[in-house]
Amino acid sequence: MIEFEGVCLSFGAVSVFEDLSFHADAGLHTCLSGLSGKGKSSILKMVQGFVVPEKGDILVDGLELNPENVKAIRSKLAFAPQNINLPVKNGKELVELIGEDLSEDLIMRNIGFLGLSSDMFNRSFDEMSGGQKQRVVIAFCLALPRQIVLLDEPTASLDDESIDHLIRLVAGQKGKTIVSASHNQKWINSADEVITL
């Protein structure tokens, strides 16, 4: 589903990847693990076309990542960042912002799976803790009708119990390809494939 072949990436004089090759298979959860600064988040950005490597090929669902295909590739992706300041008040407004034809019931069901009450969907983000907000955003991204879901440090603000809930929810995403970046051991253990950077 996602293939990296001979990818070289550097930021200025700092080389991040010299020859990175891996693939994430369709329908599985692939976790990118490694210490901070190893380039886990950069890989997720490269998949979305927000960071472009100097060399190498990236294929997403058979499409080569280039300016011509980037729009088609993004239409297959959902992305939940580690933390983000959203310009909307709550989950309901987030749906309006993204403007996708997606089921609010599904988001609320996901929110319930993540151990939160379904009224979190309408609750102001300002009143939520970092962990609650992250879980609402993940619930939203998993409800988007996309084949591939990218999760950047999904357990960053979560306690052990919440991580268990998230592992169960992700495991139940049949047919979706999940690619996550994390250094949480419990989360890494739950993945179908692990790529250590």
Added chain:
Amino acid sequence: MIDIEIVDLLIGFSILVLPIIVFLYFRIRLIKDLLVSILRMIGQLFLVAVYLEWIFEKNNAWINSLWVVVMILIGAGTVLKRVKLNWKEYLFPFILAGFISMIIIDSFFLGLVLKLDYVFDARYFVPISGMVLGNSLNHNIVGLSTYFDGLSQKRELYYFILTNSGSKKKAILPFIQDALIKGLNPLLANMSVIGLISLPGMMTGQILGGASPVVAIKYQVMIMLAIFVGCTMTLVLSVLFSGRFLFDDYGRVKEHGA
């Protein structure tokens, strides 16, 4: 209208003694700046008076239009300098935005509202275009700074919406909304208190020139509407026209500094 003789004008300048005493007393180093500003004001307005006398005398559509085009160019240049954008890339989009909004505003207000037989009449075309351009300038600077700075500083938000919606239009929407709100809010606030805490310059000028207050008010309302619409149009068009230079082939936000 009573003319001001040169001697009387000089007497008028003598009132500056009061702020100069204040500056001296409180040891504020503003006297030099004050004198430079006043000299610049006199020089610029004198030149404008000479130009306008000539323009009014000729009253030629091409000369009048050229004058407005020069104002649009200076306005676009000022915006670029203040928002700190790359001249090569953004000058043309901003000029085009100013040009189109002036065509809309002048055609509508001079042609349709005032029903002028000759819309390029220097007496109306030049001052009304100038007022719209001049008054829109600061609001455009605020709005465009908000837009460009927002996209630079909140790239993660833009990328989040771009990936999850798959639409650049949706991804830039919050930034356009923010730019319009921040750019136009002061103008709305100004409109809502006009006449209460300030008497607008155009209205005051017309009354001093002998026009009836009712006529002066009608012109003032019209010019406020023209400024608001002109500002909105210039802001939105500048944002739309600059998109080609702001984003790269991957839809990423480029560095746009001068």
